[in-house]
Amino acid sequence: MRAALLATFLLLAPRASFACAVCMSGREEASKWAFIATTVGLSLLPLGLIGGTVWWIRRRLRELETQEAERRVAALRPAPIGPKAS
Amino acid sequence: MSTPTGYGRMRVVAEARREPVIPSGVLGMLIFVFTESMLFAGLISGFTIIKAGAMIWPPPGQPRLPIEATAVNTAALLASGLLLYTARRRFDESRSEALRPLLLSMLLGAFFVVFQGAEWVALIGQGLTLTSSTLGSFFYLIVGLHALHAVIALFVLVQTYRRLQSGFLASSQLATAEVFWYFVVGLWPVLYAVVYL
Secondary structure: OHHHHHHHHHHHOOOOOOOOHHHHHOOOHHHHHHHHHHHHHHHHHHHHHHHHHHHHHHHHHHHHHHHHHHHHHHHHOOOOOOOOOO | OOOOOHHHHHHHHHHHHOOOOOOHHHHHHHHHHHHHHHHHHHHHHHHHHHHHHOOOOOOOOOOOOOHHHHHHHHHHHHHHHHHHHHHHHHHHHOHHHHHHHHHHHHHHHHHHHHHHHHHHHHHHHOOOOOOOOHHHHHHHHHHHHHHHHHHHHHHHHHHHHHHHHHOOOOHHHHHHHHHHHHHHHHHHHHHHHHHHO
16 A cells, blocks of 8 residues: 555656656657657666567477477376287 | 476476477578568567558558558468478378478468559559658568568478479478478468558
8 A cells, every 4th residue: 555655756757857858859749749759668678578488488388398299198007909910 | 106297297208209399490491580570569569659650541642552462362371381280281291292282381471562553563663662752661671671581481482392393301300391481471461451451
């Protein structure tokens, strides 16, 4: 609860900083939105790429584990008894 | 006995299978694709900010980009990606069956590059050059860089096709080529939306 309150306060507290290129570079509304959108995009893209790779590795690990388990079960199963070769 | 987790679990699985979780080629290509993604993201950001700050867009005296014709070309590239996916599916079942979709995928990719070249010739004739305006500069830089990637990826696909033909193509080699081509295919609609529309 305390952490949520602190996070809310931190999100609401900042005002435009004069040292911030994103806040100060665009004078018109369109420019400001372009700066904000590209900042969000450039910040989230690497996280998305790394997150996607981690998710894919986890999925691949599960696949390999399943295959390995199936192989072990198949190895333990007794071989079918067929007609004897004369 | 406790179940291994994290890296330990990865090692146990890899040792049991005698097969890496990610083939080295695929990992290398992924790292390359990530760096290239950030390069394109930077260029797209620059273009978006310049476009948003411009009073008039496209700049006066500059031709309109061929939106309709490029949409057809975009469809050709997307179809090429789908054919490569089909090639992978067939490769997993019967290797020889993958030859045809892979060849068609390459041909559509080559069509995309040739069509882009023809488009460039027409635009240069209409006065859109690298130094004519910010639109020209960004257009040739972003679209040109993508075309360069498409050409290199096509060479990779040709090499993949030749290996498949001679029966020496490993699954991981096809996967490496796939990662590169899917990057080229997946990036293009984004560039089309940002630069052309």
